[in-house]
Amino acid sequence: MVGLAVELRALGADVRMCAPPDFAEVLDRAGIPLAPIGQPIRPVVKAAVTGTTPMPAEGLPARAAALVATTYEAVAPAAEGCDVMVATGLLPAAAGARSAAEELGIPYRFVAYFPTYLPSPHHRPFERPGRPFPPEVTDNRVLWDLDTENMNVLFGTGLNAHRATVDLPPVDDFRSYVLTDRPLLASDPVLSPWVEPADLDAVQTGAWFRPADQQLPADVEAFLEAGTPPVYVGFGSIPVRDAQDVARAAIEAVRAQGRRVLVSGGWADLTLVDDQEDCFAVGDVNHHVLFRRVAAVVHHGGAGTTTTAARAGAPQVVVAQMADQPYWAGRVAELGIGVAHEGPTPTFESLSTALKTALAPDTLARARAVAATVRTDGAAVAAKLLLDAAG
Template sequence: MRVLLSTYGSRGDVEPVAGFGAALRARGAEVRVCAPPDEDFARRLGEAGVEFVPYGPSAKALTKAAPAPSSLPERAAQLIAAQFDVVAAAAEGCDVVVATGLLPTMAGALSIAEKLGIRSVAVALQKVVLPSPHHAPLAYPGKPFPAGVTDNLALWEHDAENVNALFREGLNTHRVANGLPPVGDVRGYVFRNPVWLATDPVLDPWEPAPGIDVVQTGAWIVPDERPLPAALEEFLAAGEPPVYVGFGSMPMAAAADVAQVAVEAVRARGRRVVVSRGWADLDLLDDGDDCFVVGEVNHQELFGRVAAVVHHGGAGTTMTATRAGAAQVVVPQATDQPYWAG
């Protein structure tokens, strides 16, 4: 079987695809992954042993640029255009397309599968993006929900309107240009039954909801066998377990202040600290021997050897820290992170 996995977003959107791709390869499938062209993603997908097909702009550069919310429809349309160029070519000869990541790029990947006449499935990486009376939707930047509306189903109706206002024109432009009929409800098109939910049922339990059929697969994880850098091993061995501080793919405005506050707070508790640079390029502000800065390292190994993990609340970091049995302090920044903090 030949499988195309399509995603666009931050590391939290790419890492699960690497895990699923590695599992498929182990079962004899040919796997190709379409994802942003960032070097970190190319390396991670290479380690997973899957073919990498880059498309669209750098996710890291886009995140750090912090574009205005008003540009979201234009940026989504550009990504969909790139998909019909690059992803469509990559999907030729495949038996199935698996789409995850940002909603408009999921719609683009599913449209490509429709054009090619091959099977497809949409995958959610957190339940809060799936319509349900049991939880409220996430608001899009620049598209707040009406004040005073608290009923979840009413909020999901507003969410569908917002999704269509943001993404429908750009999606349908490329669908019609490729001989496909326009869609009226973008979110409904993406989350057709059945939908896969690739999260742990203990951390993210799905309650059955009317109108949507969800198959919870469990979280998609790449076993990480990489050793920690020698200098980090020496730091860990030199004292009590430190506190890890990192914010993953978050750009973190005023990064120097964030690093200073984090280090001072941990020091005030008499603990050493490991600071992860992440996409915010956090760094140490002094040369104290109680602090250590790391780049991309094996979190599965590191989190089992720290006193606590202070992080942004990304789904992947939350899962890794939980599996390691580490205490967590979540400082949410955006999207689904307040949910994981709760």
């Protein structure tokens, strides 16, 4: 979204962004005004993933309804006077945003960052908490029909209850209302193709990147210059259980391959396990610049990290944790640009095996070949499309 905002401003548009307050620093660096949505989400995500605060499936409709209302309350005043709204993320949040756009009478576009978020006969939908699909049903179209029913039960009731409070009519099909029949797909056509025919007329723009002109911090630059390219290890905004054990397993596995290590703390709070000179802790830095300087990237498989590593030509080890991450792990393996780690919990043995493949010359050659095909103009394409549509 920051990449899109920068391109919109380059074309003369004003931009306002609604996001959780966790991202205030990122937006401030880009000079983008923030209208915060709700409370910080990092503590909630960490508690849910690590199991300290369980979120039972039976409470999902109430949580979804609250997310609709919280998002609407933030977005409605922020979007006054705007000509178009772009929404993404959790579907109840996007539903609240679309209700705000509807009330204000402005066009709305939904953007997905990976194809499997959108209905298609070529892939299955995600299973919703507490509502597993019947094991005997394998037809993707039937599964997407079931997903429609599940969404209406889990999310639609809360959406319509909120819409009644702001004098908007009820919605019959929650998913179609949020996604629309022409969503944007901000992913790379080679790395994550949208296969036709499909149920939606998705517009694949290419991935949206933040500007890559930011320099690396001096201490990171000094570490890179002091030896051979290191292996980067980080899980971005995904917390992990037993973070210290994961960090130790990763560092020891990288060292076993004769490589130095860059450890990114992130929301997983990964830390160094000793003070040896071959290991360095890195904070929030520009991955576009950094990943061109590393031997491989060990990460969680988020859309942004996967695509940025692919663009940089860096071999990858994807330790998928949730949501779209298994999809990205599969694509990395299918393209031969890295390894899909088996399971969400890495060990010294499992990472050692994966790194041997990722660091092999053939994998590097393939990663560099794919890097040459990754589109870099996705945000610019989307910005022009949005402004043209808004007149």
